[in-house]
């Protein structure tokens with residue numbers, strides 16, 4: 001009875017609020033992540049879209065729903081999340097509630113958020129049909145709007161952008177659920193006298209990339225059409241913010257500088273290495289969003305002035321340079337009148353990619369095949385590799401030779417396979433996708449603990465499954481020990497999921513092969529770190545040998561009896577689970 005009443009109220013609220021937040025309609029039965037055990041079922045390419053890639057795409061989006069800050073809407077699918085931090089911005093007389101918690105803690109950080117939104121919108125423009133065929137477009141729309149609507153609030157006037165809510169130092173001192181988050185959450189801004197060229201340009205780039213997506217502007221074949229969430233008034237709104245932020249980045253009276261110069265509080269967590277890549281990217285995306293030859297030429301001029309050619313660094317939330325040549329090539333190819341030279345951009349992109357696939361450094365390959373950049377990879381090894389895979393997969397479509405196309409796709413696939421379980425630990429590094437997936441992501445919210453001195457053991461088992469979260473990743477020796485406090489390896493973050501969404505959308509759209517983990521046997525995974533010092537990135541060589549039980553059961557020959565016992569146990573767990581899930585969905 002009470003339930004029915006609540007349900008009726010929720011429905012009423014949905015109807016009234018949907019008038020305000022009109023967007024793509026959710027499917028009649030909401031997508032919820034399946035049991036991890038489902039990820040162990042091969043489908044052998046029987047259907048298109050492949051159900052496992054569909055689930056992975058759905059889970060990757062679901063992760064963002066778990067990271068929501070602010071008042072949660074009735075459509076919230078994550079049962080263990082509560083509304084929180086609803087007074088954000090009050091210290092500066094603004095409503096800065098909403099948006100996303102950045103990672104395993106509770107700060108809201110604009111610069112990496114912008115990078116993630118830019119990356120996801122760019123990917124959903126190229127591989128939009130992947131979202132459509134899996135019925136995930138409504139969730140993509142919802143996910144993007146939750147971020148973009150907040151980013152619009154954070155851009156509170158033409159030349160003001162809030163870049164941080166909460167304080168990393170204070171926030172790191174809190175480990176607990178979403179109901180007791182310390183209420184002292186200062187809001188930090190950049191403005192015309194204290195600018196942050198990278199943060200302003202990065203947010204501009206996100207708005208442009210998403211405006212392009214919402215206006216259904218395609219890069220043409222062989223890319224798919226954009227995800228079907230076209231909305232021209234929303235696209236227009238995003239574009240206005242993109243233009244204002246670009247002007248702010250270019251013309252601030254305080255000059256051009258990295259944003260931690262204005263807001264030192266961000267330096268420790270998300271300080272930026274330079275603003276030249278963001279400024280170039282902002283000009284380039286705005287040129288495509290507005291079909292402007294002069295902005296395109298401005299972007300080319302930045303690229304040369306800032307000497308961005310010839311670099312071999314990582315692509316990530318901080319460094320966008322490797323993506324520029326790819327995007328220049330895509331735009332030049334798609335628009336004969338914008339004024340670019342495709343040959344020039346192809347050769348720059350291919351110089352960079354050839355360097356990676358032929359292992360000419362500075363990135364190198366771990367023993368078991370993970371692309372590794374010393375420095376960046378020490379703090380989240382999967383992210384640089386998966387970003388490279390994302391760029392390679394996209395660029396391969398327009399490579400100048402069939403040999404390059406094949407080499408790029410093959411390399412990209414090797415990185416995706418590694419992340420999805422083709423590694424010596426036999427772990428698919430996405431929470432909840434397979435029984436061997438990490439079960440101790442560094443997430444204060446999901447852990448259920450509130451004893452900061454005993455993060456690993458209190459509680460012994462993570463309280464909530466943070467479905468779809470891509471974690472930091474193994475160390476440079478391919479070792480991974482699923483330890484909650486080991487944040488370089490187990491933390492989750494908005495930007496870690498971004499490239500994987502694009503890759504999953506591509507696979508869902510383009511092929512019916514299973515993701516690698518369906519071929520992994522389910523096995524108990526010993527999470528015990530070997531004796532000795534922790535695998536801290538500052539002391540990478542302190543990492544010991546694989547613990548005896550550190551290898552999971554895949555490598556172990558399982559006898560027939562074992563298989564039968566296992567099957568019975570799995571069946572029993574399934575029964576328990578289905579009874580439980582029927583209870584909770586009623």
Ligand SMILES: *[C@@H]1O[C@H](CO)[C@@H](O)[C@H](O)[C@H]1NC(C)=O
Pocket residue numbers: 020021022023024231232233234
């Ligand atoms: C487009 O987005 C705007 C702004 O969010 C919304 O008011 C409008 O209803 C949307 N239109 C459609 C057709 O969904």
Ligand SMILES: *[C@@H]1O[C@H](CO)[C@@H](O)[C@H](O)[C@H]1NC(C)=O
Pocket residue numbers: 049054133134135
């Ligand atoms: C998408 O939704 C349609 C219509 O409800 C359904 O027939 C189809 O099976 C769904 N596809 C997936 C991959 O969920």
Ligand SMILES: *[C@@H]1O[C@H](CO)[C@@H](O)[C@H](O)[C@H]1NC(C)=O
Pocket residue numbers: 080081082176177178179445446
């Ligand atoms: C949300 O609230 C419920 C009920 O108070 C609580 O059990 C749960 O742990 C909360 N979720 C988080 C992430 O703290």
Ligand SMILES: *[C@@H]1O[C@H](CO)[C@@H](O)[C@H](O)[C@H]1NC(C)=O
Pocket residue numbers: 188189190191192193194262263
């Ligand atoms: C501009 O930003 C700086 C750095 O965040 C801040 O100290 C200053 O108060 C801001 N100026 C205004 C007028 O708000």
Ligand SMILES: *[C@@H]1O[C@H](CO)[C@@H](O)[C@H](O)[C@H]1NC(C)=O
Pocket residue numbers: 216218224225226228230
């Ligand atoms: C978006 O563009 C594609 C072509 O790229 C077209 O097939 C599709 O109908 C367009 N969608 C809308 C809503 O206009």
Ligand SMILES: *[C@@H]1O[C@H](CO)[C@@H](O)[C@H](O)[C@H]1NC(C)=O
Pocket residue numbers: 246247248250251
């Ligand atoms: C910067 O200011 C100059 C001089 O007012 C103006 O001509 C130019 O359009 C501005 N640039 C941007 C990107 O707004």
Ligand SMILES: *[C@@H]1O[C@H](CO)[C@@H](O)[C@H](O)[C@H]1NC(C)=O
Pocket residue numbers: 291337
């Ligand atoms: C872009 O602008 C050029 C020249 O300004 C024009 O010829 C072309 O039709 C425009 N393209 C689009 C897609 O608007």
Ligand SMILES: *[C@@H]1O[C@H](CO)[C@@H](O)[C@H](O)[C@H]1NC(C)=O
Pocket residue numbers: 341342343344
């Ligand atoms: C494009 O650049 C290449 C290499 O620099 C050059 O040979 C070619 O003439 C250029 N094409 C055009 C149309 O300018």
Ligand SMILES: *[C@@H]1O[C@H](CO)[C@@H](O)[C@H](O)[C@H]1NC(C)=O
Pocket residue numbers: 222223224397409506510511
């Ligand atoms: C789809 O996969 C095939 C075979 O791997 C590849 O040749 C093609 O380029 C891919 N297409 C897209 C759009 O990714």
